[in-house]
Structures are given as C-alpha cells and as structure tokens.
Amino acid sequence: MxxxxxxxxxxxxxxxxxxxxxxxxxxxxxxxxxxxxxxxxxxxxxxxxxxxxxxxxxxxxxxxxxxxxxxxxxxxxxxxxxxxxERKFRPIPEDLLLQAFEVLDKQKKGHLELEELTKYMTQEGEPFTQEEMEEMLSAALDPDKNVIFYKDFVSMMTVDDPR
Missing domain, CATH: 1.10.238.10 (EF-hand)
Known part of the structure; x- marks a missing residue:
C-alpha cells in the first residue's frame, strides 16, 4: 500500500x-x-x-x-x-486536428498561406483575437517560406498523453 x-x-x-x-x-x-x-x-x-x-x-x-x-x-x-x-479539457486528437487543416487546404498543398489561415481564424466560429493570432503565428509560421506547414504545427500543438 x-x-x-x-x-x-x-x-x-x-x-x-x-x-x-x-x-x-x-x-x-x-x-x-x-x-x-x-x-x-x-x-x-x-x-x-x-x-x-x-x-x-x-x-x-x-x-x-x-x-x-x-x-x-x-x-x-x-x-x-x-x-x-481529472484530465479535463483534453485536446482534440492529432488526426482530427490534421483533418481540420486539410479541409482548409483546398488545393492539398500541405501548407496554408498566412492570409488564408488568418481569414479562417478571425472570421469563422469563435474568432481569434489579434493577440491570439500573433501568438499562434509565432509558433506556426515557417519563417523562410512564410506559410504554415500545418502537419508540423499540429504535431507541435498536440501533446503525447503520458497515460
């Protein structure tokens, strides 16, 4: 015991x-x-x-x-x-999050343009504030290509559940 x-x-x-x-x-x-x-x-x-x-x-x-x-x-x-x-407020599973980004990526490029993502995140659903957008982009935006490679971003955002 x-x-x-x-x-x-x-x-x-x-x-x-x-x-x-x-x-x-x-x-x-x-x-x-x-x-x-x-x-x-x-x-x-x-x-x-x-x-x-x-x-x-x-x-x-x-x-x-x-x-x-x-x-x-x-x-x-x-x-x-x-x-x-109590494991409250659990994250959305990685595969579902990835599917959501893939729906936005109509041309199946594997990335989203900065303007595209900003438009979706600030004009749809529960809109992001300017501050939330900047915070997300600081992590999501590829500095060299100036696009969001969402597969990388999703794996960065999701947490491996230790249990």
Whole structure:
C-alpha cells in the first residue's frame, strides 16, 4: 500500500512541477502572480484546451474576490492540479486536428498561406483575437517560406498523453 501512496504523491508532485513551470514563464515580476489574460495560454501550455466559457469558469474560480487583473499562484495551483488529475479539457486528437487543416487546404498543398489561415481564424466560429493570432503565428509560421506547414504545427500543438 505504501507504494501506491508514494506513486500517487509522485504523480501529484510531477503535476505541481509542470504547473509551476508553466506559471513561472508568465510570472514576469517573479512575485507568484500572472496577468489574468495569460491564464488561457498557461492552461493550454499544460495540454488543456477549455473553450471560452470553460476558461471563464476557471478564471472565476481562481480570481480574487475583488478582481485585480492578476492571478496568484496559490489559487491557480489547486484548481489546475484538479483539472490535470481529472484530465479535463483534453485536446482534440492529432488526426482530427490534421483533418481540420486539410479541409482548409483546398488545393492539398500541405501548407496554408498566412492570409488564408488568418481569414479562417478571425472570421469563422469563435474568432481569434489579434493577440491570439500573433501568438499562434509565432509558433506556426515557417519563417523562410512564410506559410504554415500545418502537419508540423499540429504535431507541435498536440501533446503525447503520458497515460
């Protein structure tokens, strides 16, 4: 029985380490707080992909009684630990994500033009903000060819599920 307890503690410790690492990237003042606008990015960097409503609920849960525009690590940690342990907001499987990009790639070129992707992402469905678009393009855009090789981007975006 002690081994089970040790292994559970090890899993929680590993989850805490992951959460802390992701949070620290955005803790620019090194004071264990981040801008509330970064929470979605932090959560996504942990392999969780809530929709806007779910993200809003998470923020409401971890925000101070009087919203300050900042989220404290001590409030973020228990909520995100629960989210990760319960495997909530799981990502869309890689093959489905790839299919979505292939639908957009009508000529089957294996890539999307910058303008094409921007148009799809900002004018369809739940539109991306300018900031979200820039963030995505900073990772997705091939700097030499100025196009998005979506197969590479999809494999970069998807996380191997360790379990």
């Amino acid at each position: 002690a081994e089970d307890k040790d292994s559970a503690e090890a899993i929680v410790a590993e989850v805490h380490k992951k959460i802390s690492g992701a949070f620290d990237v955005f803790d620019h003042e090194f004071n264990k707080t981040v801008d509330v606008r970064e929470i979605g990015t932090i959560i996504r960097s942990l392999g969780c992909f809530p929709n806007e409503g779910e993200l809003h609920d998470v923020i409401a849960e971890i925000e101070e009684e009087e919203p300050t525009g900042y989220i404290r690590f001590e409030k973020f940690l228990p909520t995100m630990t629960k989210v990760l342990m």
